[in-house]
Amino acid sequence: MNMISPHSASTMPLSRNQSVMVPPVEGASIIRQYLRIAIRWRYVIIGVTAACLVAGLVITLLMTPKFTATSTIEISREADKVANFQGVERENSFTDQEFYQTQYGLLKSRSLSERVAAQLRLVDDPAFYERFNHSSSEPAFQLQNGRYSAAGRAVRQRKAGEILLDHLSVDPTRLSRLVDIQFTSPDAEFSAKVANAWSENFIGTNLERKVQATSYGRNLLQQQLAQFKQRLDASQRQLVGYASAQQIINLPAQSSGDGKTTSERSIVADDLAAINATLNEATAERIQAEARYTQVGKAGASTEALRNQAINNLRQRRAELASDYQRLMVQFEPGYPAAQSIKSQLDQLDRSISREEGRVKGSLQTEYLASLERERALKSKVDQLKSSYLDLRRRSIQYNIYQQEVDTNRALYDGLLQRFKEIGVAGGVGVNNVSIVDPADIPQRPSSPRLLLNLALALIAGLVIGAVSALALEQIDEAIADPSEVERRLGLPLLGSVPRVEGRTPKEALIDRKSDMVDAYLAVQTNLSFTTEHGVPRSFAVTSTRPAEGKSTTALALATTLARAQRKVILIDGDMRSPSIHHLGGVDHDRGFSNFLSGEDNIASLTFEMHDLGFTAMSAGPIPPNAAELLTGARLSILIERLLDQYDHIVIDSPPVMGLADAPLIASRVEGVIYAIESHGIRSSMVRTALGRLSSANAHVIGGVLTKFDARKANYGYGYEYGYGYGQAEKKA
Known part of the structure; x- marks a missing residue:
């Protein structure tokens, strides 16, 4: 069993109302289509x-050789500030490209180009305009005695700047501060001169802009300094006058050892703070003295008495005598002389201890009263200073207002003075953020x-x-170049592709069962077997758009392949205007298809055997005056009905569709139509028109067969022997 052709991928119709799905065709890829x-x-x-x-x-x-000279400069990311004062100009962040874009724009500015032209004396140089092929009918460019007129110098300067800008390019180096200034001209030396002059003038203009900015700022700040100086002097005089009138004396600010500076303070506040600190100490001393005095009154023996050395000595002596007295009382009576002597000493020691304790208590009372009196005196002084301080605070309200005004004016004056100093330094030094890295050399080779x-x-x-x-x-060409275009352009299922036969007749190729043509039509037959429920249609016609497209060969080949498949087949030559089947059988066409249509019923006398191909054939018969009139009757349907009783398949070689009515009449009587399309031989628009005629006749077109296909001409080759992509595979199958 032969394999299905890969080019027949589509939905194959079964009948006029039925269809069967066959595996989809693997169409040529987009790349392969473009390659083709x-x-x-x-x-x-x-x-x-x-x-x-x-x-x-x-x-x-x-082309005229041109030379490009390159000068490299560095542009630092330096903000142009008039002074170190926030808000004069916004600082640029690392990712902000506004500064660099501004510099690139300045490099390509018209004023810079005109400045370079003026410096190099190009404005009045006729050779400069001639070098760049500039010609103009304006009066400014008209030579008088070999020179330009002075009246048109402004126009020439503008034009010279435009010429320089047209041949200049600014190329920043990515992720760096380097910028290449390139100038191109037919003269190498001139290109280098312009590139270097451009860099130098850009630096000069940058400095001039800074000087202009500092000059304007210096004048403005100088005026503001004079105004604030007057305001500061007036506010200081007002403050001193008020302090004198109100007797407000403040001590100046002082710097402490830790680097801190105290503010101004009044004498009253200092006195109050000092006396108040002394009062706090006196109060603490009074409380301590009172506590000691109170303790003596409650306990009888104060801590001071216990710490007194004399009292402690007396008590120690008494303890010793008391011990001796107790020993004597063990042996003797109290009246014993020695005991009485010791008793007398004990009484004397008790009186001495009492006297000493009295003196300690008196001293504590005296100390307490003294501290109390001192506390009262200090408290009275603090109250007096408080009244003076409150009065000073009332009188200092206006003084503080004047002081704040003086401080504000002084701060503003100091800030402006600092900015004025910075402007003077910046204007005097003339720092520039642009520098030349590599000056332009004279190019040795042309750049273009x-x-x-x-x-x-x-x-x-x-x-x-x-x-x-x-x-x-390809879009204009309407020829069918390869099998994939049959379905794409015509919407017609492809049954197979038949290679062009060279060197022998189609009949000879069909007799050779190993030929490429036999393989191709076996694929067509295989695809036909999927078009109806009962396999290959029992009756079908083979037609084409015009003659010589291979329809007769297709009809002959299909009849041959069906006969070799053990089917009983009859081939009818339906082209009564240009018969051809009888030539293949070696007979004449005196009797055949036209005879039956004319009324003769003996079918056997109208056929002949094709023994070498294995099927029966019916020639076209005598050529009638009007073949279409014979086909309009019912005789064709009767012939097909009678032949189907004897044969398995009826194959009709139909006339071409275009220009004739025969093909639609035959197509409407058979089960299906096979349409032969010549590769590279017919326009797709004509085929679509012919298919439209068949559709109008209610003919069922089964599919198309691409005939005379040359893979080399179509550039469709896959490297197979006959070039339509499946031949070798079907041979192996």
Whole structure:
């Protein structure tokens, strides 16, 4: 069993109202389609590319050599501040490109270009305008005695600046502060001169802008300094006058050892603070003295008495005598002389201790009263100072207002003075944030034209134009180039592709069962077997748009393959205007299809056997005056009905569709129509028109067969023997 052709992927109709799904065709990929188009129109692409290369070569050789000189400068990220005062100008962040974009714009400014032109004396140089092919009919460019008129100098200066800008390029180096200034002209020395002059003048203009900015700021600040100086002097005089009138004396600010500075303070406040601190100490001393005195009154023996050395000695002596007295009382009576002596000493010691304790208590009372009196005196002084301080505070309210005004005026004056000093330093030093890194050298080789680059661009342009031309020609060309276009352009299921037969007749190719043609039509037969529920249609016609498209060969081949499949087949030559089947059978066409349509019923006398191909054939018969009139009757339907009783399949070689009514009449009587399409031989629009005629006749077109297919011509080859992509696979199957 042969394999289904990969080009027949579609929905194959079963009958007029039925269809069967066959595996979808694997269409050529987009890349493969473009490759096929490129190979098909390769001579167009090669021709266009060659023409572009020649044009690029000629244009390159005719171009005037130009030289590019490059000067490299560094632009630092320095904010142009008039003074170190926040708010004069916004600082640039690391990612902010506003500063650099501004510098690039200044490098390409018209004023800078005109300044360079004036410095190099290009404004009145006729050779400069001639070097750049500038010609103008304006009066400013008219030579008088070999010179330009002075009246048009402004116009020439503007034009010279425009010419320089047109040939200048500013190329910043990415992620750096370096900028390349490139100038291109036909003169190498002139290019280097302009590039260097551009860098130098840019630095000069940058400095001038800074000087102008500092000059304006210095004048403005000088006026403001004079105003604030007057305000500061007036506020100080007002403050001193009020302090004198109100007798307000403040001590000056002092710096402490830890680096802190105290503010001004009044004498009353200092006295109050000092006396109040002394009062606190006196109060603490009074409380301590009172506590000691109170303790003596409660306990009888104060802590002071216990710490007194004399009292402690007396008590120690008494303790010793008391001990001796107790020993004597053990042995003797109290009246014993020695005991009485010790008793007398004890009484004397008790009186001495009492006297000493009295003296300690008196001293504590005296100390307490003294501290109490001192506390009362200090408290009275603090109250007096408080009254004086409150009075001073009332009188200092206006003084503080005047003091604040003096402080504010002094701060403003000091700030302006500092800014004025900074402006003077910046204007005097003239710091510039632009510097020349590499001056421009005289270029030794021209930068343009570049032959290899131009040829590469010409090659790319030629390939692009050639590809566009190939695509345009492909769209214009309506010929069916490869099998995939049958369904894409015509909407017709593809039954198979048949290779072109060269060197022998189609009959000879069909007799050779190993030929490529046999393999191709076996694939067509296999696909036909999926078009109806009962397999290959029992009656079908083979037609085409116009003659010589291979329809007769297709009908002959299908009849042959069906006969070799042990089917009983009859081939009818339905083309009564140009019969051809009888030539293949080696008979004449005196009797055949037209005889039956004319009324003869003996079918056996109208047929002949094709023994070498294995089927029965019916020639077209005598050529009638009007074949369409014979086909309009019912005789064709009767013939098909009677033949189906004897044969398995009826194959009718139908006339072409265009220009004739025969094909639609035959197509409407059979089960289906197979449409033969010549590869590279018929326009798709004509095929669609012919298919429309068949559709109007209610004919059921089963599918199309692409005939005379040449894979090399269609550039469709997959490397197989006959080039339509499935032949070898079907041979192996």
